[in-house]
Amino acid sequence: MLNRRYTLQIHIAGIFFSVVSVLSIILIVLSYQNSKALNQELAEERTRQNAEQVKLAFQKLTLPVLTAIDSLAVSKYGRQLHASNDKQWLSTINAVMENNPDVLSVYVGYPSEESAFVRSTKPTFMRHQFSTPDNSHLMVDINNSNGLQVRSYYDEKLNFISVDTDSINYKPTTRPWYKAAPESGKIHITDPYFYFFIQRMGITLSRQLPDNDGVIAADITLASLSSFLNSLIDSEDTQLMLLDDSRKIFAHTGFLPDASSGRSQKEHLQALSASPLNNLYKTDDWQKTSLNVEHKGETWMLSLARITFGGERGLWLAKAIPERQLIGSAIEARNNQIFISFLGLILGTAMVLVASARIATPLKKLGEATKRIRQFDFSTVSKVKSNVVEVKELSESISMMSDTISGFLDTLHRVSHSTNFDSLLTDIVLHCQQTTDADYVLMWTNSAKDRDILELTAQYPSTTCGSNIHLEKLLSASTRVQADLSNQNFVSFTPSMAEQGTGNLPSSLHHAWLLRLNNRDGDCIGYVMVGFNRPVSAKQEEKLPFIRQFLGFASLIKENWDRVVAQKHLFKSFIEMMASAIDTKSPYTGGHCQRVPELTFMLADAVNKDTTYFPDFTLNEQSREALYFAAWLHDCGKVTTPEYVVDKATKLETIYNRIHEVRTRFEVLKRDKEIQYWKKRAEGESQQELDVWLKKELEALDDDFAFIAKSNVGAEFMDEQSVTRLNIISQRTWYRTIDDTLGLSWEEESRRKQMPSRALPCKEQVLSDDLYHHIPWLDQQKETFENWAFSLAIPELQYNRGELYNLSIQRGTLTEEERFIINDHIIQTINMLEKLPYPKHLERVPEIAGGHHEKLDGKGYPYGLDESNLSIDARIMSVADIFEALTASDRPYKKAKTLSEALKILAFMAKDRHIDPKLYKIFIEQKVYLQYADAFLPASQRDNVDEAALLAIIKPAQKTQPKTVSEA
Numbered sequence: 001m002l003n004r005r006y007t008l009q010i011h012i013a014g015i016f017f018s019v020v021s022v023l024s025i026i027l028i029v030l031s032y033q034n035s036k037a038l039n040q041e042l043a044e045e046r047t048r049q050n051a052e053q054v055k056l057a058f059q060k061l062t063l064p065v066l067t068a069i070d071s072l073a074v075s076k077y078g079r080q081l082h083a084s085n086d087k088q089w090l091s092t093i094n095a096v097m098e099n100n101p102d103v104l105s106v107y108v109g110y111p112s113e114e115s116a117f118v119r120s121t122k123p124t125f126m127r128h129q130f131s132t133p134d135n136s137h138l139m140v141d142i143n144n145s146n147g148l149q150v151r152s153y154y155d156e157k158l159n160f161i162s163v164d165t166d167s168i169n170y171k172p173t174t175r176p177w178y179k180a181a182p183e184s185g186k187i188h189i190t191d192p193y194f195y196f197f198i199q200r201m202g203i204t205l206s207r208q209l210p211d212n213d214g215v216i217a218a219d220i221t222l223a224s225l226s227s228f229l230n231s232l233i234d235s236e237d238t239q240l241m242l243l244d245d246s247r248k249i250f251a252h253t254g255f256l257p258d259a260s261s262g263r264s265q266k267e268h269l270q271a272l273s274a275s276p277l278n279n280l281y282k283t284d285d286w287q288k289t290s291l292n293v294e295h296k297g298e299t300w301m302l303s304l305a306r307i308t309f310g311g312e313r314g315l316w317l318a319k320a321i322p323e324r325q326l327i328g329s330a331i332e333a334r335n336n337q338i339f340i341s342f343l344g345l346i347l348g349t350a351m352v353l354v355a356s357a358r359i360a361t362p363l364k365k366l367g368e369a370t371k372r373i374r375q376f377d378f379s380t381v382s383k384v385k386s387n388v389v390e391v392k393e394l395s396e397s398i399s400m401m402s403d404t405i406s407g408f409l410d411t412l413h414r415v416s417h418s419t420n421f422d423s424l425l426t427d428i429v430l431h432c433q434q435t436t437d438a439d440y441v442l443m444w445t446n447s448a449k450d451r452d453i454l455e456l457t458a459q460y461p462s463t464t465c466g467s468n469i470h471l472e473k474l475l476s477a478s479t480r481v482q483a484d485l486s487n488q489n490f491v492s493f494t495p496s497m498a499e500q501g502t503g504n505l506p507s508s509l510h511h512a513w514l515l516r517l518n519n520r521d522g523d524c525i526g527y528v529m530v531g532f533n534r535p536v537s538a539k540q541e542e543k544l545p546f547i548r549q550f551l552g553f554a555s556l557i558k559e560n561w562d563r564v565v566a567q568k569h570l571f572k573s574f575i576e577m578m579a580s581a582i583d584t585k586s587p588y589t590g591g592h593c594q595r596v597p598e599l600t601f602m603l604a605d606a607v608n609k610d611t612t613y614f615p616d617f618t619l620n621e622q623s624r625e626a627l628y629f630a631a632w633l634h635d636c637g638k639v640t641t642p643e644y645v646v647d648k649a650t651k652l653e654t655i656y657n658r659i660h661e662v663r664t665r666f667e668v669l670k671r672d673k674e675i676q677y678w679k680k681r682a683e684g685e686s687q688q689e690l691d692v693w694l695k696k697e698l699e700a701l702d703d704d705f706a707f708i709a710k711s712n713v714g715a716e717f718m719d720e721q722s723v724t725r726l727n728i729i730s731q732r733t734w735y736r737t738i739d740d741t742l743g744l745s746w747e748e749e750s751r752r753k754q755m756p757s758r759a760l761p762c763k764e765q766v767l768s769d770d771l772y773h774h775i776p777w778l779d780q781q782k783e784t785f786e787n788w789a790f791s792l793a794i795p796e797l798q799y800n801r802g803e804l805y806n807l808s809i810q811r812g813t814l815t816e817e818e819r820f821i822i823n824d825h826i827i828q829t830i831n832m833l834e835k836l837p838y839p840k841h842l843e844r845v846p847e848i849a850g851g852h853h854e855k856l857d858g859k860g861y862p863y864g865l866d867e868s869n870l871s872i873d874a875r876i877m878s879v880a881d882i883f884e885a886l887t888a889s890d891r892p893y894k895k896a897k898t899l900s901e902a903l904k905i906l907a908f909m910a911k912d913r914h915i916d917p918k919l920y921k922i923f924i925e926q927k928v929y930l931q932y933a934d935a936f937l938p939a940s941q942r943d944n945v946d947e948a949a950l951l952a953i954i955k956p957a958q959k960t961q962p963k964t965v966s967e968a
Helices: 008-074 081-085 087-099 124-130 223-232 265-272 328-374 389-416 421-436 471-477 479-488 497-501 538-542 544-585 592-609 621-632 636-640 659-682 687-713 720-730 746-752 779-784 803-807 816-834 845-849 872-887 899-911 917-925 928-936 947-954
Strands: 103-109 115-120 138-143 148-154 160-167 193-195 200-208 215-221 239-244 249-252 289-295 298-308 314-322 440-446 454-460 490-493 511-518 524-532 733-736 762-765
Touching (some): 249 265, 328 389, 421 524, 479 490, 479 511, 490 544, 544 592, 592 917, 636 816, 872 928, 899 947, 917 928
Antiparallel strands (some): 289 298, 733 762
């Protein structure tokens, strides 16, 4: 939902709906809360009023009785025990009980333990409790101190009915009502308590008689208070309860058992647990309060109010009312407000939808127009009509933006498909002219050779004579133009007569914009002049900011192009420097890494032109660049190859030619023969015989050394007979008298220690293959052989410097180990080139450079690729590398071949599928060899070439068809 998009019409309506809804909700909630709070305050006030009403009712109940008690106390009634049976006093007491039905009895007690009780038997429960006659209205008990009780009954008219006597042990002075009567003569009101005999809750009022002659008291039931509480309830669910300070319940609205049923206070409390008022009752510290509680899934409001009677004594009124009844009017008002707000919201939203449609519809059309612009469809973009000023201006801006972007993208399209910098700048100049409708636009940029010189790079129209505008002279002569260009990088000016008179500007120029092109470093790299032969309109002036921004793009192109060219030039120079360093490393191979690229491109250009043998081969700018780098770096791995291996001209050569050591040994042998000759002469042997012997021995030594020296050159094949003779010659011995471990490097000394030491003088062979001649691979070199992916076989040793071993090489001057070192240069080339980060079009450089020693028959190295896996670029390099090596005149180990000899060798290699026969044909047919020979070979090597004979070598022989009978 959060990612969905909605129309402007929906947004406006939604905002209106949301704002009005939030305001309505806030107002409804505030109104509801205020109503609820007001009702709660009214309920609390009602509780306080109820408390006052209860207080007034209680006072109304007790006040007449208090007056009557006071009157009776000071009258003669209290001084006579039998006054209760006096009709006059009985009439007075009856009047009190008639006026106050809750007064059940009036009685008096004396210190003599005598007492008199006047009880109303009018209530049924009293007649039933005391078993009085049915017409009994009053009952009078006279209790004598001797325990005799005389009970008299009177009817409603106070006529005597009957009398009963009984014995009773009743002592008034021990009763609480007697003891509680204050000595001051004030009336004491007891806490409500349960009248056991009548099973009612009530209170007792007591007062001492004058002179403390006794106590007069009256019992009052609280039944009228319970009835009064029922009149105070707000609803049928309202609960009211009266309690004293000791938490005794003595009146309620009927939600607890009635006292007349004989229920005790304990049972009241058990029943109270089902009432919400139990939450108030269980509170430890009672105080006036109002709170809401949850009871049986419903919220109740509880109130507790204090009823005082002037002193410390008082009552508590507890009230519980359901919240639904308390705030019923608030809920009804809230529901009405919700309905009215919803109705207004719907009507308002509908009106806003209609009004917003007049804004949204044109914007929707503009949105469709921008969508088409986003899809690069500028053909159907048009202005949208609207009475809204902002929408109208937006429509005009979008239309203008469409035209501008369309033209800009056209230019970008031409720029992105242009690989020629000059044509690219011409496209930029053209777009400037089309945008501004100028008469001509010219661009000058810094010269690649000298950045202080400006060159006219592009102009439009092409017929404009840009050479007639001398920008450098204009800039040096016009101080105002210089000042404006320095401050804001552009100037809009009308040429003065003086400026046109100098010839720096054409006479037809009416107005011009001159803008400076800056690179990101703030350096000036060129200028653009937009010229008008007529006054410039306001619409054309509006294009100036766009032209300034657009030419910033041109500045970036110029800067990036310069950097690309500089980086390419730097990279090419670095590669050529590296190739030159490799050639310089060995003076005998100097020029190889520089001549191979030349010959490679001579052959590649010929193949590119060919449509017969390689019709699918193309040599574009990118593939040419890849081939260029591969050709120049094809032997970069030779930087790891020791030059004494590369330049090894003789078999015994390492850093120097060890044939000199062998010759010295033969010189020693010859001296030994001469010494032996003179010793024998001294011993008296025949001089003639000794002369013959010495001559023969010396000639044999000279002959043996001559054979060794000839073998060392490696010009001829060493057959088994020659190898056998070398072994025989090697058996010649001479005596060494000097320790051969002296003056050695630590590395050579460690190899020498592998051989057992011998006492001097010791016999040495003239040619030897010793352990110290074996140079093993280093540990780090062995690690590179673990995942060997190349076809080259790895020799057991890194070098074998054995003299007899090296002289026994059958072909050339290289041992198996040295040939591996030589061939390893291509592996090092691949490893080095694969570590370089290439752009996509150069990713094949390692494959092209590393494949020039592969053969079509799969017997080349380093991977042993065959024709199916060998690219044409690698095949071209293979031909170029071989032909250059054959014709090179700077190799010490071979003589340079003539043109015909080299081409013949190539022909046989093509026949044996060591090189591509089709490339060889192109090499011959398009005379690539002559092009190379004219450039690099001396006249002595450029002999006559029989092209037909060479091509005939690679053609398969035609099988002779058997003659038919008719032909025979």
